[in-house]
Amino acid sequence: MEKDMCGIVGLFLKNDALRPRLGGMLTDMLVAMTDRGPDSAGIAIYGEEGEGVKITVQSDTPETDFAGLAEALAAGTGAEVAMKAADTHAVLTLPEAAAPAALAALEARGLRIMGAGKAMEIYKEVGLPRDVAERFGIRAMGGSHGIGHTRMATESAVTTLGAHPFSTADDQCLVHNGSLSNHNQMRRKLAKKGVMTRTENDTEVGAAYISSRIAEGATLGEALEGTLEDLDGFFTFVTGTKTGFGVVRDPIACKPAVMAETPDYVAFASEYRAFADLPGIEAARVWEPEPATVYFWER
Amino acid sequence: MTVLDMAQVSLREVNETLQGAARAQANAAYEIVNPRGSHAVAVGLDGPLSVTVKGSTGYYCAGMNKDAAVTVEGSAGPGVAENMMSGTVTIEGDASQYAGATGRGGLLNIKGNASSRCGISMKGIDIVVHGNIGHMSAFMAQKGNLVVLGDAGDALGDSLYEAQIFVRGTVKSLGADCVEKKMKPKHLELLAGLLERAGADAKPEEFKRYGSARKLYNFNIDHSDAY
Numbered sequence: 001m002e003k004d005m006c007g008i009v010g011l012f013l014k015n016d017a018l019r020p021r022l023g024g025m026l027t028d029m030l031v032a033m034t035d036r037g038p039d040s041a042g043i044a045i046y047g048e049e050g051e052g053v054k055i056t057v058q059s060d061t062p063e064t065d066f067a068g069l070a071e072a073l074a075a076g077t078g079a080e081v082a083m084k085a086a087d088t089h090a091v092l093t094l095p096e097a098a099a100p101a102a103l104a105a106l107e108a109r110g111l112r113i114m115g116a117g118k119a120m121e122i123y124k125e126v127g128l129p130r131d132v133a134e135r136f137g138i139r140a141m142g143g144s145h146g147i148g149h150t151r152m153a154t155e156s157a158v159t160t161l162g163a164h165p166f167s168t169a170d171d172q173c174l175v176h177n178g179s180l181s182n183h184n185q186m187r188r189k190l191a192k193k194g195v196m197t198r199t200e201n202d203t204e205v206g207a208a209y210i211s212s213r214i215a216e217g218a219t220l221g222e223a224l225e226g227t228l229e230d231l232d233g234f235f236t237f238v239t240g241t242k243t244g245f246g247v248v249r250d251p252i253a254c255k256p257a258v259m260a261e262t263p264d265y266v267a268f269a270s271e272y273r274a275f276a277d278l279p280g281i282e283a284a285r286v287w288e289p290e291p292a293t294v295y296f297w298e299r
Numbered sequence: 300m301t302v303l304d305m306a307q308v309s310l311r312e313v314n315e316t317l318q319g320a321a322r323a324q325a326n327a328a329y330e331i332v333n334p335r336g337s338h339a340v341a342v343g344l345d346g347p348l349s350v351t352v353k354g355s356t357g358y359y360c361a362g363m364n365k366d367a368a369v370t371v372e373g374s375a376g377p378g379v380a381e382n383m384m385s386g387t388v389t390i391e392g393d394a395s396q397y398a399g400a401t402g403r404g405g406l407l408n409i410k411g412n413a414s415s416r417c418g419i420s421m422k423g424i425d426i427v428v429h430g431n432i433g434h435m436s437a438f439m440a441q442k443g444n445l446v447v448l449g450d451a452g453d454a455l456g457d458s459l460y461e462a463q464i465f466v467r468g469t470v471k472s473l474g475a476d477c478v479e480k481k482m483k484p485k486h487l488e489l490l491a492g493l494l495e496r497a498g499a500d501a502k503p504e505e506f507k508r509y510g511s512a513r514k515l516y517n518f519n520i521d522h523s524d525a526y
Binding site: 251253254256258271272273274275276282286287288290291 | 414
């Protein structure tokens with residue numbers, strides 16, 4: 001009955017008036033989970049959906065790698081490219097048609113692709129949650145929903161790529177508390193179907209599994225149901241899509257989870273502490289999600 | 300009534316103050332405000348004392364309680380009233396996993412639901428849950444009583460010893476060696492007392508009793524092929 005590792009949080013706004021405050025609310029939730037996961041932190045935030053595709057990239061040497069990056073990408077793809085750099089991450093916005101060429105060009109330049117999508121931006125780094133959130137200016141970001149993770153690594157190395165959230169398809173991401181025991185087998189199964197993963201991390205396999213099910217036509221709810229059949233181990237998953245937010249716990253459910261709902265939002269966290277600063281939490285419906293039960297909200 | 304505000308006073312100071320008051324045997328009353336889901340609030344109180352927590356608590360609230368009366372006016376995180384010895388712990392909202400684990404005495408009164416592993420390895424505590432309980436509750440429970448006004452989840456009372464379980468609603472499944480047993484007058488009397496102590500609005504006749512079939516107590520030579 002140890003307190004077990006990692007902290008996860010999620011927030012899905014129902015009241016659009018709260019959108020400008022999303023980053024601030026998520027930052028407070030994430031920082032409250034610091035002692036569950038002090039080695040790295042990450043956040044996926046679903047902001048305003050624009051015309052183009054947003055690609056989030058990471059570099060260990062941003063000064064050199066991000067200098068002139070937008071111009072180079074524009075020249076290479078013939079498309080207009082806007083760049084917003086924040087510390088080790090940069091978000092490049094470009095027309096959807098240019099995205100495949102841009103992704104290939106970015107990888108060729110040695111940049112790490114954190115994720116891509118119409119709405120989603122992903123920021124994750126090694127360090128204390130408070131510092132990570134500050135470096136990226138998460139507090140000032142608005143949006144409709146977001147998920148976050150504070151990591152205490154047990155399955156793979158403490159690196160930026162090992163941090164959560166994991167994104168394995170456009171506008172889809174996943175955070176996880178637990179450890180999967182059949183991730184190597186599932187990684188091979190997914191590879192046979194052409195679904196490739198970038199790391200040795202078990203959570204990335206969970207994310208890839210959900211993405212592959214959605215690509216095959218499943219709804220978010222059906223994909224989450226599938227994790228109960230096909231994934232083995234301990235997990236509480238929180239997942240985001242462009243319009244949705246979902247939660248599922250394994251049948252043993254020893255990883256902690258608590259949810260809160262008001263007319264304004266649905267919130268998830270590993271512990272109630274993360275809810276303490278949410279507006280109207282005193283009057284919220286607070287409950288523990290049932291084991292082996294899928295919860296999801298779509299707008 | 301002394302108020303301790305956890306927005307101003309550290310958890311360590313709160314617990315030192317409460318533990319000192321418990322040792323003074325003065326039966327003082329304390330109110331804790333702004334708990335904000337903190338861990339280990341009001342633990343190790345080993346004397347008569349009344350503590351009301353105004354809000355929700357995190358892991359291990361009221362652990363090892365002895366003689367004190369602790370009330371949480373909110374929900375409690377995992378491991379509430381773990382290894383409680385005596386006194387009463389009341390949770391107005393829900394309790395998370397393994398509420399009352401290894402408890403040796405006293406009353407844990409949960410007004411809402413309790414999640415999985417409620418009363419795991421209980422050793423004499425009485426637990427009354429006004430709502431439902433989750434899976435694997437009363438696993439390896441040795442002594443004491445678990446009363447549930449709502450429903451019970453999977454594998455209730457798995458590998459049970461001599462604790463008694465009373466459930467008014469449905470039981471999703473019974474664990475290994477847990478069976479339904481006959482409700483005798485002495486059980487109805489016991490249950491009536493527990494329901495009254497917990498202020499529960501239910502009649503003893505509405506409950507079913509579950510206990511150990513006592514088949515796992517000893518090695519069974521007829522099963523040697525199975526090992």
